[in-house]
Amino acid sequence: MAGSIRPRKRLGVARLWYEGNAFCLLPATRQDFERREWRRGRDALEAARGTATELAAVCDFAQAQPGWEVVASRCASALPAGPIDDEVFEAFLAEVLADFRNGPWDAVYLSLHGAGITAGRDAPELDLVRALRQALPQVPMAASFDLHANHAPELVRLLDMGCGYRTYPHVDMRDTAARTLELLRRTAEGELRPVGALRQEGLYLSSANMRTEAGPMAELQRLAQSLIRPPILDVAVFGGFAYANSSNIGASVMAWADADAEAAQRAADTVYAELVRRAGEFDIPLIGPAQGIALALETPGLVAVTDPADNPLSGGIGDTPALLRALVEARPEFPCVFASFADLEVVRTAHAAGIGATLQVSLGGKRTALYGEPVPLTVQVERFTSGRFVNSGPMERGASVDCGPTVVLRAGTILLIVSEHVAPGNDPAFFALHGIDLAATRLLCVKAKNHFRAAFAPLCRAIVDVDAPGPASLNLALLPLRRADRKFNST
Secondary structure, three states: OOOOOOOOEEEEEEEEEOEEOOOOOOOEOHHHHHHHEEEOHHHHHHHHOOOOOHHHHHHHHHHHOOOEEEEEEEEEEOOOEOOEOHHHHHHHHHHHHHHHOOOOOOEEEEEEOOEOOEOOOOOHHHHHHHHHHHHOOOOOEEEEEOOOOOOOOOHHHHOOEEEEOOOOOOOOHHHHHHHHHHHHHHHHOOOOOEEEEEEEOOOEEOOOOOOOOOOHHHHHHHHHHHOOOOOEEEEEEEOOOHHHOOOOOOOEEEEEEEOOHHHHHHHHHHHHHHHHHOHHHHOOOOOOHHHHHHHHOOOOOOEEEEOHHHOHHHOOOOOOOHHHHHHHHHOOOOOEEEEEEEOHHHHHHHHHHOOOOEEEEEEOOOOOOOOOOOEEEEEEEEEEEOOEEEOOOOOOOOOEEEOOOEEEEEEOOEEEEEEOOOOOOOOHHHHHHOOOOHHHOOEEEEOOOOOHHHHHOOOOOEEEEOOOOOOOOOOHHHOOOOOOOOOEEOO
C-alpha cells in the first residue's frame, strides 16, 4: 500500500563466551558468571557499549542499521576455569531457546568462544547451535569465535557464517563481531548465499608461540586474509585449545564463499596445509622458573617472567607455587611484584590483622599438591582493595573486572597480590588498583601467558615465559589428553 512503512527486521543475539580447562580443579558456577557477565536485553548491551568486546559491535550495528531491531537474549561469560556446572548451562540453553521461539526473526548472531565444556557436555556451544537450528531452520545464523576455538565439521552445516579473531592477544573482538554482523546482514537481506568448509584433523598445537605480531600464526593469518576476494567471504584460522580435552580439540581452518562450496573448500585446504607445514614452529624452548628469572634479569629496566601453566585465562587456579618459590630463593635485592594467588583464607586473615600487621602465611599448593608444596613466608600487610577495576589496556578495554577483596603483602623486597577469586594480571589497571608503581619495579612475576603482552610488551624491556607445573602446562605431552590417537605437536 502506498505510504506504508516497511517493518523493521529483527536480529536476535545471544552470547556464551567461556573457555574450559578439563584439568582445572575449579568448576564454573553461576556465581562465576554473575561476577563477570550474566545479563540480558538492554542491560547486556548497555554494559558492553564502548568496550573492546563483541557486544559493543552489536551496539554499533543497532545504531548504524535503523532498519533492524536488535533483541538480546541471555549473554554470559566467565573467567576460564574447569567445566561449567551443567545446571548453569541448562538454564542458559532453556532461556535462549524460549526467547528465540518468540519470533519472528530475520537473523541470529551468537557471540561464542568455541572451547567450552560442561560436566556432562563435550561441546555445549555446538549443542546450542544445533538446538537453535532445529528451532529456526530457515533463519540466517552467524557466530563469532575465539582464535582458540575447537570446531567440529558439523558446525559449518549448521551456521550460515562464522568468523574468528585474527589477533592473539585478542584485541580484535569488536572488529570480529562487526565483520560477522555485516556478513550476516548481507545474507539476511539476500545479497549473499554463504557456504562453508572446515578442515580439522586433530592437530594439537601449543599456544606458546601463537601470537600474531610475528611467527607462524601471523603468517597463517596473512595467508588466510590474502584469499578473501570474491567469491571468498572469510577465512579463519583457529589454533584450538587442547586443555578442553574434548572430542573436537585441534587446530582448524574455516572458510566461507558466496554460493561456491568448492572455492570454500580450496581456501580451507590451502591454509590448513600451511598450518600443518608450520606446526613445529608453534613450540618454544621450555626453561624453568629459576633459569627464567636469571635470564630476565640480564636486561636492565622492568622485566617480566610469566608462568603460563597457571595462567587464569587458560584455566589456571591461582595456586601453583613453583615461580614464587624460585623468586624467594633468588633473594632479590630490588623491588619485585608477584601476581597473584587466589587464597580467601589469607585475604581474611590479613583483613582481621589490619594494615602493618606481620603474619606467617603459606602461599600456593593448597588446592592440590600436584604442582608443589606451599611456600611459607613472613609478610607484612600493606594494602587492601575491593578487587574491582576497569580494564585500561587494549584487550577488553573498558570491561569491568571483579576478583573479590584483595590484599597486598610484603615479604622483603617482594610485593605479593592475593585475591579472593582467581584474577588475571594482564591489565595495568590491576596493578594500579593495588598501588603498584611499575616504573619503580625491577621484576614482575605474573601467572600469565600471551594476553599479558597486549598491554605490557610496550612497558617491559623483556618478557620471559617459564615452564612450571600447572593445569595449563606448555608441554602438551605431559597432559593426559583423551584423544591419544590424534597427532599432537609439542616439545
